[in-house]
Amino acid sequence: MAKKVALLQGNEACAQGAVYAGCKFFGGYPITPSTEVAEILSNELPKIGGKFIQMEDEIGAIASVIGASLAGSKALTATSGPGVSLKQELLGYACIAEVPCVIVNVMRGGPSTGMPTGPGQSDVMQARWGTHGDHAAIALAPATCQEIFTETVRAFNLAEKYRMPVQLLFDEIVGHMRERIEYPEPGDLEVIDRTAPSVSPEDYKPYDTSFGDVPPLAAFGSGYRFHVTGLNKAADGFPTTKANLVDDEERRQIRKVEANRADIEKNEEYLVDDAEVLVLAYGSTSRSARYAVNELREAGVKAGLFRPVTLWPFPEARVAELGKKVKAIVVPEMNLGQMILEVERVVKDSCALAGVNRVDGEPINPGQIIDKVKEVM
Amino acid sequence: MAFDYDKYIRPGKLPHIWCPGCGHGIAMKGLIRAMDTCGLEKDNTAIVSGIGCASRLPGYIDMCTLHTAHGRAAAFATGVKMARPEMTVLVMGGDGDGTAIGGNHFIHACRRNIDLTYIIFNNNIYGMTGGQFSPTTPTGAKASTTPYGNPDPVFDISKLAIGAGATFVARTTAFHATQIDKLIAEGIKHKGMAVIEVLDDCPTTYGRRNKFRSVVDMMKRLKENAVPVAAAAKMTAEQLEGKFLTGVLYKEEKPEYCKQYAQVIAKAQGA
Numbered sequence: 001m002a003k004k005v006a007l008l009q010g011n012e013a014c015a016q017g018a019v020y021a022g023c024k025f026f027g028g029y030p031i032t033p034s035t036e037v038a039e040i041l042s043n044e045l046p047k048i049g050g051k052f053i054q055m056e057d058e059i060g061a062i063a064s065v066i067g068a069s070l071a072g073s074k075a076l077t078a079t080s081g082p083g084v085s086l087k088q089e090l091l092g093y094a095c096i097a098e099v100p101c102v103i104v105n106v107m108r109g110g111p112s113t114g115m116p117t118g119p120g121q122s123d124v125m126q127a128r129w130g131t132h133g134d135h136a137a138i139a140l141a142p143a144t145c146q147e148i149f150t151e152t153v154r155a156f157n158l159a160e161k162y163r164m165p166v167q168l169l170f171d172e173i174v175g176h177m178r179e180r181i182e183y184p185e186p187g188d189l190e191v192i193d194r195t196a197p198s199v200s201p202e203d204y205k206p207y208d209t210s211f212g213d214v215p216p217l218a219a220f221g222s223g224y225r226f227h228v229t230g231l232n233k234a235a236d237g238f239p240t241t242k243a244n245l246v247d248d249e250e251r252r253q254i255r256k257v258e259a260n261r262a263d264i265e266k267n268e269e270y271l272v273d274d275a276e277v278l279v280l281a282y283g284s285t286s287r288s289a290r291y292a293v294n295e296l297r298e299a300g301v302k303a304g305l306f307r308p309v310t311l312w313p314f315p316e317a318r319v320a321e322l323g324k325k326v327k328a329i330v331v332p333e334m335n336l337g338q339m340i341l342e343v344e345r346v347v348k349d350s351c352a353l354a355g356v357n358r359v360d361g362e363p364i365n366p367g368q369i370i371d372k373v374k375e376v377m
Numbered sequence: 378m379a380f381d382y383d384k385y386i387r388p389g390k391l392p393h394i395w396c397p398g399c400g401h402g403i404a405m406k407g408l409i410r411a412m413d414t415c416g417l418e419k420d421n422t423a424i425v426s427g428i429g430c431a432s433r434l435p436g437y438i439d440m441c442t443l444h445t446a447h448g449r450a451a452a453f454a455t456g457v458k459m460a461r462p463e464m465t466v467l468v469m470g471g472d473g474d475g476t477a478i479g480g481n482h483f484i485h486a487c488r489r490n491i492d493l494t495y496i497i498f499n500n501n502i503y504g505m506t507g508g509q510f511s512p513t514t515p516t517g518a519k520a521s522t523t524p525y526g527n528p529d530p531v532f533d534i535s536k537l538a539i540g541a542g543a544t545f546v547a548r549t550t551a552f553h554a555t556q557i558d559k560l561i562a563e564g565i566k567h568k569g570m571a572v573i574e575v576l577d578d579c580p581t582t583y584g585r586r587n588k589f590r591s592v593v594d595m596m597k598r599l600k601e602n603a604v605p606v607a608a609a610a611k612m613t614a615e616q617l618e619g620k621f622l623t624g625v626l627y628k629e630e631k632p633e634y635c636k637q638y639a640q641v642i643a644k645a646q647g648a
Contacts, residue, residue, distance in 0.1 A: 025460055046645035051459045051638065056485035060452035063445065063482070067425070067456025070443065071464070075456070093446050201420075220441040221461040223420050227387075227436055229444035238390070238436060 003182040010175045011036035011078075013145045014104060014168070015044060017152030018076050020184065022191055023102075024050040025075040027064030029057055029083065032116045033172040034106040037078035058086035065101045066094055070228060072219030074156055074193075078104035081123050082113065084130065084167075091165055092131030093230045095253065098207070098217070100159040100194055102152070104168045106175040107283075109334075109359055118361025119172035121283055122335035127167045128312050134250055136257035138264055139167040139312040141282040145179035150189060151309065157192040158264060162256055163214050169311060171334065173284035173363055197224060206237040207249070213256040257313055266309040267318060271297065275304030277373050278326045280319070280343060282308050285332050285364050292369035303373060311339070316346040323347030328376040332356035332364045352376050385409045385419075387439045394433050398584075398592035400551030400577025401431055401498055407557025407575075408469075408496060409438070414562040415465075422465045425454040427474035430505045430579075431498035434469055448479030451486040454493050462635035465565065468495040473503045473511040476532050480512075487541035490569040491634035495543075496561060497534055497572065500579040508582025519586040534574045539627045544569035546627040550599035551577035553623060563625065569633045576603075576621070 008016065015037050018026075026045055028038040042052045051068070055061040058079055065075040079087065084105045094101055105127065109120035123130075127139040138158050142151040152168060159166040197204045197216040206226045208215045215235075218224030231239040232246040240246065257264060268286075271293060272278065281289035286307045296303035306322060308315050323329060323343075328351055331340040340355045347353065356372045358364050386409075395401045412422070422440045426432035428447035435442035441464075445453045450468045458466045468486075475483050475497050486493055502520060503509040510520035512532040520527060538546045545567040547560040557575060564571030578584060578595035589595045606624040609617060 025456065027456060043645070046638075046642040049642060049646075053455065053459055053638075055452060055455070056481050059449060060455075060482050060485070063449040063452030064456030064459070066445075067443070067453035067458075068460035069456075071423075071457045071460035073460040075460075089446055090449065220423050220443075220457060221421055221464045225419055225439060225441050227442045227444070229436070230446055231444070 003185070005180055005182050007178050008145050008181045009036060009178050010145045010148045010170055011106065012040055013148040013181055014078070014152045014170070015040035016183070017149040018102070018156070019044055019048065020149070020189065020191070021074065021153040021156035022193070023074045023076050023156065025065065025068035025073040026052045026077065027055050027061045027068065027075070028077050029055055029061045029079065031080045031083045033108060033175050034078040034080050034104060037104055041076070058083040059090060062087040062090040062103065066090060066099045069099050069101050070220050072222060074100070074160065076102045076104065078106070080106050080108050081110045081120070081126070084123060084126060088131045092133055092135060094165040095131065095135040096230055096232070097228050098163040098215070098253070099165070100163055100217070101165050102155045102159050102168060103165055104170065107169060107171045109361055115361045117172070119284065119334055119363060120359065121171050121285065121333050122338065122359065123169065124311060124333070124335065124338040127169055134254065136164065136254045137167070137312040138162070138164065138257060138310070139169050140309060141169045141311045142309065143174060143283055143286045143307065145174070145177065146181045147309070148174060149181055149184070153189050153191065157190065160192050160194040161214070162260070163194065163217055169283065171283045201225065205235045207233060207235045209235060209252060213252050213259065261313055264310055264313060265315050267315050268307040268309060270305040270307070272304035272306060272322065274302055276302040276327050277377055278304050278306050278322055278329045279369060279373070280306045280308070280329055280331045281333070282311060282339065285334060288364050288366045289332055289369055292366040292373070295366060295370055296373055301373065301377065314342045316342070319343060320346040323350045326351050328352035328354065330354050330356060330369060330372050330376060332369050334358055334364060380410060382406060382409050385412060385438055387437060390437050393437055395430060396581045398578070398580040399430070400500065401434065403551045403554050404496070404498055404557055404575045404577060405434055405437070407554060408561055410558035411561035411565060414558060415565045417465055417565070421463065422467065423454070423457050424467045424469065425450045425457065426468070427470040427479055429471040429474045429503070431469060431471040432474060448474055448477070449482060450474070451479060451482040451493065451495065455486060455491055458491055458493060458635060459638065466493050467565070468493050470497065471504070472497060472499040472501060472513040472534065476512045476534055476537065484537065484541035487538050487543035487570050487572065489634040490542060490544050490631050492568055492570070494561065494564045494571045494573070497574045498577055499534055499574055500577045500583065502579045502583040504579045504582050508586065521582070535572065535626050538572035542570070543572045543627070544629045544631050545571035547625045548574040548576065548621065549623050550603055551575060552596045552599040553603065556623070560625065567628070569631060
């Protein structure tokens with residue numbers, strides 16, 4: 001049977017992907033360029049018995065999402081740079097309390113109000129380090145409308161599987177462009193639900209590591225009573241200041257991502273095998289980069305594209321390996337050089353490194369990338 | 378027979394963190410009696426708090442408890458209640474948590490008339506951080522950040538709740554211990570946003586800076602300035618100067634938010 005197809009905007013594909021993933025709660029606050037996600041879910045969620053609420057502010061939005069998730073609903077919020085700045089404290093809460101949830105950030109420029117209707121990729125480091133304290137981060141950056149659908153499903157899966165917040169980083173270009181997408185049928189994509197406790201309510205501890213680095217999570221109202229706090233805590237969920245327990249908790253919450261990189265990381269490699277120069281790009285910028293790589297190949301330059309779909313954790317092993325094979329890596333991004341710092345960290349001085357950067361609200365075009373490649377080769 | 382508080386207390390979680398003379402313990406006992414009066418099921422009740430002395434209360438109670446971030450309790454609670462409208466959701470915290478950093482969430486929860494019972498422990502000060510002035514610290518009073526006397530006007534929390542749209546608003550004090558459980562129980566039974574303001578005392582960070590020589594003096598302040606709503610109706614404005622009203626200050630039946638949203642679902646599903 002032919003797949004159902006549609007011409008969908010990126011933000012629409014995100015909303016549809018959320019429904020596919022089993023999202024039952026959206027708490028949001030209006031902000032350009034992400035509002036379509038909220039608008040569509042206000043229409044779609046009640047149809048499937050889900051809940052939509054427009055909260056009083058960005059902080060309230062993520063607070064409601066964490067509350068709903070603890071009550072057993074897969075939950076989503078969508079915002080943009082300034083909204084993510086406001087959400088940072090509670091993003092950290094979701095990290096330490098280990099509450100699955102998905103945060104969409106349709107990136108624009110900044111800092112502050114910046115250029116609300118222009119594209120940007122300047123929240124890459126905010127996604128990694130925005131909230132205070134040591135913590136792991138998972139952030140995904142799709143580049144097409146189809147991929148926004150599938151990565152939204154994957155974001156929910158990772159949030160549920162690893163009991164943590166997952167950020168979806170679009171930029172205004174992928175969020176607002178329209179492309180043909182094929183709707184996956186139910187069953188085409190894996191949908192993961194959080195692991196429920198296998199023990200009785202009397203024996204349940206919300207941070208019991210005897211089940212591994214990701215403890216099973218019960219829902220409020222399901223017959224399990226437990227305590228949740230943003231304080232460092234012991235296995236039973238109650239606050240502790242015991243040095244060894246705090247240390248164990250902090251390290252475990254980072255380890256649960258680090259030890260599962262193979263499951264979480266996702267990259268696309270295009271014409272990389274014989275490449276002498278690598279363009280490393282993500283999100284909408286990777287579309288210009290692909291065009292540039294094709295043009296360069298036609299001109300006889302052995303160029304390849306490395307596109308991280310999972311931005312965090314950064315694919316450090318593979319990038320370090322590629323850094324030893326190529327003469328140069330060019331990193332185009334719509335910021336003044338954020339992801340290039342990670343590339344620099346892992347390739348060290350094994351190859352030349354150059355950025356192509358724009359923060360004027362205009363996309364990076366293939367010509368700029370081609371020029372930079374020629375410059376470094 | 379004496380009331381069995383242990384039935385609701387988590388084994389091993391006492392003693393609590395509150396200082397000798399603090400009114401929070403009196404309020405917690407009132408809350409527990411109210412839970413008992415209402416027959417709340419432990420598995421089906423969530424208690425959500427923010428940050429501060431009062432916000433440590435949920436940890437002591439054997440129910441589904443959520444100690445959130447500073448000021449955010451009402452917003453977390455809104456998510457819990459929307460996701461599981463069948464649960465009883467109680468919210469609690471102090472005056473600073475609820476009406477300063479959490480003021481926006483508080484007034485909007487009132488506006489929605491969502492079925493939460495919000496108990497505010499108003500001790501006129503940020504106690505946990507050492508006695509900085511809050512939105513309810515009296516003008517002129519001394520706090521660690523008002524060494525020359527507080528220049529700020531104060532919030533009347535109950536009036537704020539009424540103005541924002543809460544449909545059950547009541548006030549009592551830590552001195553009027555037997556009234557606490559009655560008002561909280563009435564708030565829990567009320568379908569819609571219920572706010573119960575419990576005026577209490579912080580001898581450690583407020584009393585000692587403001588010439589209260591003892592906890593008894595602070596309790597006397599609560600006793601002597603409280604005027605029941607019915608009595609106030611017969612008093613002049615002059616007589617009411619410096620006093621505060623206690624009892625049910627406002628009650629109204631209005632559509633509750635989750636019920637309203639159930640109608641949205643029915644419409645979306647073509648009913």
